[in-house]
Amino acid sequence: MNLPVSSSTPFGGDYSPEQWPQDVWKEDYRLFDTARIDTVTLGVFTWAQTQPAEELYDFTVLDGIVAEAEAHGRRICLATGTGAHPAWMARAHPEVTRTDFEGRRHRYGQRHNSCPSSPVFRRLSAEVAGRIAERYADRPAVIAWHVGNEYGGACYCERCTAGFRGWLRERYGTLEALNTAWNTAFWSHTFYDWDEIEAPSALTEHWRGPDHTAFQGITLDYLRFMSDAMLANFRDEKAAIRRFSAGTPVTTNFMGMYRPLDYHRWAPHLDFASWDNYPPEDGSPAWMGLSHDLMRGLKDGQPFWLMEQAPTTTACRDVNPVKRPGVMRLWSWQAVAHGADAVLYFQMRASRGASEKYFGAVINHAGRDDTRVFREVASLGAELERFGGVALGARTPARTALLFDWDSWWALEMSDGPSRLVRYQQVVLGYYRALWEAGVDVDVVPVTADLSGYDVVVAPVLHMLKGDLAARLEAVARRGGSVLATYLSGRVDESDNAFLADVPGPLAPLMGVRVDEWDARGPDFANPVRLGEGPQGLVAEARLLFELVQPRGAEVIGTYQADFYAGTPAVTRNSFGAGHGWYVAAGLDQAGVGWVVRQVLDTHGIAGRYPGLPGLETAARVAPDGTRLLFLLNHAAEPVEVPAEAGGLDLLTGERIEPGRPFGLDAYGVRVLREDD
Ligand code: GLA
Numbered sequence: 001m002n003l004p005v006s007s008s009t010p011f012g013g014d015y016s017p018e019q020w021p022q023d024v025w026k027e028d029y030r031l032f033d034t035a036r037i038d039t040v041t042l043g044v045f046t047w048a049q050t051q052p053a054e055e056l057y058d059f060t061v062l063d064g065i066v067a068e069a070e071a072h073g074r075r076i077c078l079a080t081g082t083g084a085h086p087a088w089m090a091r092a093h094p095e096v097t098r099t100d101f102e103g104r105r106h107r108y109g110q111r112h113n114s115c116p117s118s119p120v121f122r123r124l125s126a127e128v129a130g131r132i133a134e135r136y137a138d139r140p141a142v143i144a145w146h147v148g149n150e151y152g153g154a155c156y157c158e159r160c161t162a163g164f165r166g167w168l169r170e171r172y173g174t175l176e177a178l179n180t181a182w183n184t185a186f187w188s189h190t191f192y193d194w195d196e197i198e199a200p201s202a203l204t205e206h207w208r209g210p211d212h213t214a215f216q217g218i219t220l221d222y223l224r225f226m227s228d229a230m231l232a233n234f235r236d237e238k239a240a241i242r243r244f245s246a247g248t249p250v251t252t253n254f255m256g257m258y259r260p261l262d263y264h265r266w267a268p269h270l271d272f273a274s275w276d277n278y279p280p281e282d283g284s285p286a287w288m289g290l291s292h293d294l295m296r297g298l299k300d301g302q303p304f305w306l307m308e309q310a311p312t313t314t315a316c317r318d319v320n321p322v323k324r325p326g327v328m329r330l331w332s333w334q335a336v337a338h339g340a341d342a343v344l345y346f347q348m349r350a351s352r353g354a355s356e357k358y359f360g361a362v363i364n365h366a367g368r369d370d371t372r373v374f375r376e377v378a379s380l381g382a383e384l385e386r387f388g389g390v391a392l393g394a395r396t397p398a399r400t401a402l403l404f405d406w407d408s409w410w411a412l413e414m415s416d417g418p419s420r421l422v423r424y425q426q427v428v429l430g431y432y433r434a435l436w437e438a439g440v441d442v443d444v445v446p447v448t449a450d451l452s453g454y455d456v457v458v459a460p461v462l463h464m465l466k467g468d469l470a471a472r473l474e475a476v477a478r479r480g481g482s483v484l485a486t487y488l489s490g491r492v493d494e495s496d497n498a499f500l501a502d503v504p505g506p507l508a509p510l511m512g513v514r515v516d517e518w519d520a521r522g523p524d525f526a527n528p529v530r531l532g533e534g535p536q537g538l539v540a541e542a543r544l545l546f547e548l549v550q551p552r553g554a555e556v557i558g559t560y561q562a563d564f565y566a567g568t569p570a571v572t573r574n575s576f577g578a579g580h581g582w583y584v585a586a587g588l589d590q591a592g593v594g595w596v597v598r599q600v601l602d603t604h605g606i607a608g609r610y611p612g613l614p615g616l617e618t619a620a621r622v623a624p625d626g627t628r629l630l631f632l633l634n635h636a637a638e639p640v641e642v643p644a645e646a647g648g649l650d651l652l653t654g655e656r657i658e659p660g661r662p663f664g665l666d667a668y669g670v671r672v673l674r675e676d677d
């Protein structure tokens, strides 16, 4: 099963009428009409209302909310509401609350607060999901099921510990295999009974928070187990829904680059992917592009839903700026450009009280339809309506893949040595940014993805190398492709044990290098790296991590300029089959990363569209009927002039763009060209 069937981009989002008296609902729908909001996500936090006591279900409120949406002809994304459990449940069954990393059993409070291993929680959450499905499954307005909300966090209670032991038995079969995988001969850790195994926490293996562990293998497996335990919660509810609803797709809202959950392990169990886009302070378009592409990669390139974004300000940060005029529209189109087939907000009407009362909403506390935010939402609604369904189901025609791997992320960031300063997301983002700045479409894919269709595969900090990946990367190069890998790659196997081989382990033949030593320095130290020669060359700076490379067949592309390893290679290129393995041995600055990435792209004639216009993003999608869409997104606060490459029709303005003739893009402006054949 795939995305909800639709003939236009669903537009709307989280709506919580349960917080309001009914006369407000009428007014809401009047405003939704004005803004052309056609889709509402209902019931995300209604468990306490739907089930006021263990033996009592009361659908009065949810019935009313669903009926009101139906009466106004809206499409409904209906939630199971299990992202926060009711207070009575925690009182009657203290086991449903979580135990934190420090070992404190929590009492009732907050949300995303349930122990994933609690049999009571698992039973009651599946039951309420089933009841909701049973009641509303045959309503045509319900186009999607929204299970839970933003799964995440972790629990360290005795039930989770028991669950962990069971998970380990299944993974390893014997204690002997487990002892080998965890290298327990170190520090006298040999386990003789499964019940000796503890959850890795502040009370056991950890010493300075979740990233500082004595046994990476144990902590890594606990992260995998916790991800699977929450996935089991999702699957409980999905199975309960499926008993009553055979054909309506099920999702849960992800959070992009969210470290605690391995979304690649989750993805096969969702009918379609969806995520909540709350970019960090800088709101960097490359960060959002990477996140969108990662989410699109979850289901093999199928479009996803933008389940939440803020119409303007957030509330959860220390400082919460408003989105500048035009920015919300720009970011919405950016999501569509990267594969979103729905544009949804959190939230429709601002809560009156509690922690999100200042979180930006389509309708503010005064209920006005003449605020800047409301007007921008309404005009985007009108624009999406005119745009229609032309992009629905459209695919991204990428020739470049970037590998993203939660195991590598976890292993790298909990490693003692060589440097705590090397952060997975930052390195990956640096390489993605270089591709983004080059104007290249990228598929961000798991390490298990089929790589046979790509000319270029970029694999930043591929710390853990699993399965047959090295062979599949070699195959990319052998048939003429390029593989770009970096420092701290090919270091450990899936149990986080070092390869008993020269670094970069299984990648060494492809990269044609050998690394015996690596230097780590503080953020203030930079070693200049000379890249290439003559006017095409560049002197970049490298920081944090410096591997000392001995070429074993590779040619030297860049060299360190300082310290005792001055003159030795920092960047190499190895001929392999008809293609190449590129190795970047140091933490190059963005200019350096950009230089290397351009060399690789040039080899394959993969040209970005407008590399001279740094704030201008381009993204392509090809619709199922072959229609080619080119999205042009100006992230700069000034207008730009763009020379048209191909001719086409701007679907947002109806304007014809002639090939070769320059056209303008406003500050934060967007154009969507249907390219001529
Ligand atoms: C998350 C949640 C929403 C809401 C928003 C805004 O994405 O899913 O319920 O809390 O953030 O903070």
Ligand code: ZN
Binding pocket: 098, 099, 115, 116, 117, 118, 155, 156, 157, 158, 159, 160, 161
């Ligand atoms: Zn637990």
